[in-house]
Amino acid sequence: xxxxxxxxxxxxxxxxxxxxxxxxxxxxxxxxxxxxxxxxxxxxxxxxxxxxxxxxxxxxxxxxxxxxxxxxxxxxxxxxxxxxxxxxxxxxxxxxxxxxxxxxxxxxxxxxxxxxxxxxxxxxxxxxxxxxxxxxxxxxxxxxxxxxxxxxxxxxxxxxxxxxxxxxxxxxxxxxxxxxxxxxxxxxxxxxxxxxxxxxxxxxxxxxxxxxxxxxxxxxxxxxxxxxxxxxxxxxxxxxxxxxxxxxxxxxxxxxxxxxxxxxxxxxxxxxxxxxxxxxxxxxxxxxxxxxxxxxxxxxxxxxxxxxxxxxxxxxxxxxxxxxxxxxxxxxxxxxxxxxxxxxxxxxxxxxxxxxxxxxxxxxxxxxxxxxxxxxxxxxxxxxxxxxxxxxxxxxxxxxxxxxxxxxxxxxxxxxxxxxxxxxxxxxxxxxxxxxxxxxxxxxxxxxxxxxxxxxxxxxxxxxxxxxxxxxxxxxxxxx
Amino acid sequence: xxxxxxxxxxxxxxxxxxxxxxxxxxxxxxxxxxxxxxxxxxxxxxxxxxxxxxxxxxxxxxxxxxxxxxxxxxxxxxxxxxxxxxxxxxxxxxxxxxxxxxxxxxxxxxxxxxxxxxxxxxxxxxxxxxxxxxxxxxxxxxxxxxxxxxxxxxxxxxxxxxxxxxxxxxxxxxxxxxxxxxxxxxxxxxxxxxxxxxxxxxxxxxxxxxxxxxxxxxxxxxxxxxxxxxxxxxxxxxxxxxxxxxxxxxxxxxxxxxxxxxxxxxxxxxxxxxxxxxxxxxxxxxxxxxxxxxxxxxxxxxxxxxxxxxxxxxxxxxxxxxxxxxxxxxxxxxxxxxxxxxxxxxxxxxxxxxxxxxxxxxxxxxxxxxxxxxxxxxxxxxxxxxxxxxxxxxxxxxxxxxxxxxxxxxxxxxxxxxxxxxxxxxxxxxxxxxxxxxxxxxxxxxxxxx
Numbered sequence: 001x002x003x004x005x006x007x008x009x010x011x012x013x014x015x016x017x018x019x020x021x022x023x024x025x026x027x028x029x030x031x032x033x034x035x036x037x038x039x040x041x042x043x044x045x046x047x048x049x050x051x052x053x054x055x056x057x058x059x060x061x062x063x064x065x066x067x068x069x070x071x072x073x074x075x076x077x078x079x080x081x082x083x084x085x086x087x088x089x090x091x092x093x094x095x096x097x098x099x100x101x102x103x104x105x106x107x108x109x110x111x112x113x114x115x116x117x118x119x120x121x122x123x124x125x126x127x128x129x130x131x132x133x134x135x136x137x138x139x140x141x142x143x144x145x146x147x148x149x150x151x152x153x154x155x156x157x158x159x160x161x162x163x164x165x166x167x168x169x170x171x172x173x174x175x176x177x178x179x180x181x182x183x184x185x186x187x188x189x190x191x192x193x194x195x196x197x198x199x200x201x202x203x204x205x206x207x208x209x210x211x212x213x214x215x216x217x218x219x220x221x222x223x224x225x226x227x228x229x230x231x232x233x234x235x236x237x238x239x240x241x242x243x244x245x246x247x248x249x250x251x252x253x254x255x256x257x258x259x260x261x262x263x264x265x266x267x268x269x270x271x272x273x274x275x276x277x278x279x280x281x282x283x284x285x286x287x288x289x290x291x292x293x294x295x296x297x298x299x300x301x302x303x304x305x306x307x308x309x310x311x312x313x314x315x316x317x318x319x320x321x322x323x324x325x326x327x328x329x330x331x332x333x334x335x336x337x338x339x340x341x342x343x344x345x346x347x348x349x350x351x352x353x354x355x356x357x358x359x360x361x362x363x364x365x366x367x368x369x370x371x372x373x374x375x376x377x378x379x380x381x382x383x384x385x386x387x388x389x390x391x392x393x394x395x396x397x398x399x400x401x402x403x404x405x406x407x408x409x410x411x412x413x414x415x416x417x418x419x420x421x422x423x424x425x426x427x428x429x430x431x432x433x434x435x436x437x438x439x440x441x442x443x444x445x446x447x448x449x450x451x452x453x454x455x456x457x458x459x460x461x462x463x464x465x466x467x468x469x470x471x472x473x474x475x476x477x478x479x480x
Numbered sequence: 481x482x483x484x485x486x487x488x489x490x491x492x493x494x495x496x497x498x499x500x501x502x503x504x505x506x507x508x509x510x511x512x513x514x515x516x517x518x519x520x521x522x523x524x525x526x527x528x529x530x531x532x533x534x535x536x537x538x539x540x541x542x543x544x545x546x547x548x549x550x551x552x553x554x555x556x557x558x559x560x561x562x563x564x565x566x567x568x569x570x571x572x573x574x575x576x577x578x579x580x581x582x583x584x585x586x587x588x589x590x591x592x593x594x595x596x597x598x599x600x601x602x603x604x605x606x607x608x609x610x611x612x613x614x615x616x617x618x619x620x621x622x623x624x625x626x627x628x629x630x631x632x633x634x635x636x637x638x639x640x641x642x643x644x645x646x647x648x649x650x651x652x653x654x655x656x657x658x659x660x661x662x663x664x665x666x667x668x669x670x671x672x673x674x675x676x677x678x679x680x681x682x683x684x685x686x687x688x689x690x691x692x693x694x695x696x697x698x699x700x701x702x703x704x705x706x707x708x709x710x711x712x713x714x715x716x717x718x719x720x721x722x723x724x725x726x727x728x729x730x731x732x733x734x735x736x737x738x739x740x741x742x743x744x745x746x747x748x749x750x751x752x753x754x755x756x757x758x759x760x761x762x763x764x765x766x767x768x769x770x771x772x773x774x775x776x777x778x779x780x781x782x783x784x785x786x787x788x789x790x791x792x793x794x795x796x797x798x799x800x801x802x803x804x805x806x807x808x809x810x811x812x813x814x815x816x817x818x819x820x821x822x823x824x825x826x827x828x829x830x831x832x833x834x835x836x837x838x839x840x841x842x843x844x845x846x847x848x849x850x851x852x853x854x855x856x857x858x859x860x861x862x863x864x865x866x867x868x869x870x871x872x873x874x875x876x877x878x879x880x881x882x883x884x885x886x887x888x889x890x891x892x893x894x895x896x897x898x899x900x901x902x903x904x905x906x907x908x909x910x911x912x913x914x915x916x917x918x919x920x921x922x923x924x925x926x927x928x929x930x
Contacts, residue, residue, distance in 0.1 A: 056584035057582070059556060059558065060556075060582065062558070062560075064560075064563065066562070076531075079539075081542075094540075098540075133581070136582075155752060156752060156753065192751060201862075241869070241892075244929075245928075274531070274639070390859055393859075397683035400857070401857075404858050421862075421865070421867050422867060424857075426858075474888065476926075478869075478894075479926075
């Protein structure tokens with residue numbers, strides 16, 4: 001069996017006539033300036049998407065993107081240049097641009113070590129080739145039909161399928177030599193329902209680092225169609241959401257976006273090195289109730305946020321962020337780990353070769369507690385039960401975060417009574433987990449839909465959590 | 481700093497790009513497509529960030545991309561690449577044709593009508609290369625951050641100041657025989673600083689962006705405003721849940737107008753996925769509201785001589801006397817709706833809402849008591865229903881004067897009601913994007929807090 005490195009060499013270096021000694025020469029040229037370290041990130045990405053509406057597959061697109069990014073680091077300074085032309089002249093030119101960050105009198109040495117074999121968390125298949133084109137089209141058509149037959153109130157169905165196959169190779173002056181083959185697929189169904197002149201939407205989807213056959217297994221794709229229709233129909237009956245601070249019960253799975261926004265970003269190494277995060281300097285302090293243990297785990301099988309190695313060639317790991325309420329550590333890339341005197345945690349990620357790596361989350365979730373979810377709902381006299389969410393956002397400096405519910409219900413005297421319209425929930429990151437009063441025994445991860453944006457760079461991530469009761473979160477509805 | 485060589489000799493020149501579009505269209509014809517369109521863009525740039533007086537990042541950008549869409553009758557397929565070698569070009573056309581074998585015939589698909597193509601390409605004065613080198617950019621960013629950090633001892637930390645300069649060239653051509661091209665530049669200066677300590681830290685920022693570097697605000701002005709904005713947020717309080725008038729300051733009021741555009745966009749209309757369905761000719765705003773699109777503003781950040789289908793852009797009213805006059809359509813949506821494209825494939829080009837007579841200070845007086853919103857968070861906007869709920873920060877106003885900063889609250893309502901209850905639009909116009917508006921005063925929204 002070919003290793004990842006062999007495949008990457010064949011796919012990326014061979015067609016360009018590049019050998020590893022050329023790459024070491026380029027790195028040496030970067031190190032002829034006073035830089036501490038340098039790396040080259042090669043990438044070759046195939047991407048496709050198909051979309052259906054009005055019952056027909058109207059659009060499809062395909063793209064290939066390849067290139068190389070050159071980074072030079074000197075203390076807290078970074079020089080960066082890239083090229084979409086993988087060839088020695090372009091690479092050399094990028095190297096000369098990147099090294100300009102430091103004065104021209106370096107004598108760094110390039111370490112050469114044998115390549116590391118990363119984990120094998122997912123198949124190194126090209127997902128675009130896991131289903132014939134006609135079958136991709138048929139899959140979309142079958143979900144359209146399935147959604148429409150659920151209910152006559154379904155008026156519009158949109159289905160999209162996307163897949164990418166990303167081959168990356170990292171070569172660093174510290175001796176790093178690693179490669180990864182990253183499949184990623186995503187299927188989404190959205191519907192518009194209409195009844196008595198009122199229109200509502202619902203959407204559902206999923207995916208991961210798998211082939212398209214994943215959507216055919218266990219009728220997963222059909223499940224998304226059912227779920228999208230169910231959500232939309234619930235919203236047809238939704239009343240105005242409440243406004244004010246109240247007890248909030250969050251369902252399991254995707255509502256874990258709470259953790260991603262409220263504490264995840266604030267625990268990324270760069271913000272803490274710079275002291276710009278509300279969590280800076282707080283390792284060892286209590287930042288959550290004792291019921292809370294939160295991890296960032298890049299090593300889960302086939303998950304959307306998983307990676308065999310991060311984009312700096314560091315193997316991913318399961319990093320404990322909060323243990324029984326105590327802040328244990330941050331997520332790090334190489335540069336920030338070095339500057340903070342800790343080990344990298346495999347969280348150095350970048351959108352592409354044309355972007356600089358930085359500390360990013362992988363799959364972030366809270367471990368299960370001991371309560372039955374029904375018991376948690378029953379414990380609430382008057383509050384909100386939110387089970388589905390759209391996006392979220394955080395101001396890492398003030399710690400304020402929001403996330404927007406797309407499916408929620410009122411809880412009255414321990415019982416779920418009626419659905420309410422989507423509303424934004426707002427809270428304070430360093431404070432919100434101290435209000436977690438009950439943690440369910442029903443840990444669930446999301447279905448594989450998350451994309452995280454930071455500094456204009458998007459990367460796929462996962463989130464998860466068990467059912468949680470938070471005593472005091474502000475719900476931004478209109479009904480006082 | 482040492483001398484830095486710019487990367488430019490690997491960038492194809494503009495004539496080569498136009499030739500490339502022609503040869504791609506010819507290749508599509510050779511491979512059997514009945515119609516095709518090709519867009520190519522290249523961009524080069526430089527950006528630096530200086531933090532705490534030291535260079536933090538120095539980045540050289542050099543991007544190029546090509547997209548082709550082919551039609552076989554009413555079937556369509558698309559493909560993209562960043563590889564401009566002849567072999568890759570052929571492969572890209574082949575990939576697009578391969579996809580068109582599997583997509584369904586759609587009676588509404590196809591190029592925009594030939595007679596709508598832009599006939600002459602007006603020079604909108606969008607290209608003003610700065611010629612700044614890394615050293616100069618670093619110096620400018622340092623100056624800007626220095627001003628911000630020395631404004632006040634309560635400025636305790638910094639995310640730095642950035643200078644960026646980008647120059648690009650865009651070509652679009654299709655099998656009607658249309659080919660259009662224009663160069664453009666975009667330069668910016670920004671600064672973000674932090675005030676306070678520990679749990680009471682606040683961050684805010686300011687930026688200036690322009691086609692011509694001479695039109696950028698000075699480093700001193702950007703640094704000063706960044707620091708002022710951070711300082712005024714310190715010691716924010718929460719509010720109790722209440723109903724209140726709200727002023728959206730100009731920089732966040734653009735968001736309200738972008739939601740309006742989302743709701744009258746062709747895709748939302750033909751999918752019946754908007755709360756403004758069938759509102760053409762109906763009042764959406766109070767009768768003093770006038771909104772138009774002005775795509776040909778010289779040096780405008782949203783200006784474009786033609787849209788992404790080659791259709792000539794033109795000045796037109798979208799709302800007059802509060803009544804919706806026109807949708808925002810591309811060729812496909814227009815056909816679906818039995819209408820004509822409005823030249824908005826790719827978005828709106830300089831959307832302008834007329835201002836009233838009051839500046840922000842006078843607007844605060846007019847409101848007397850209420851909330852001035854200066855920051856919005858999250859994506860709690862539902863275009864299907866118009867429901868709106870977002871995280872907010874800003875200032876509580878009484879007797880027409882700012883009293884104290886507020887944070888960790890939400891504002892909510894329905895966009896239909898929000899639009900109809902606009903009381904006034906300020907003269908403090910935000911022009912740093914493709915939507916130009918002054919601050920907007922809204923009669924009442926729900927604020928959720930403690």
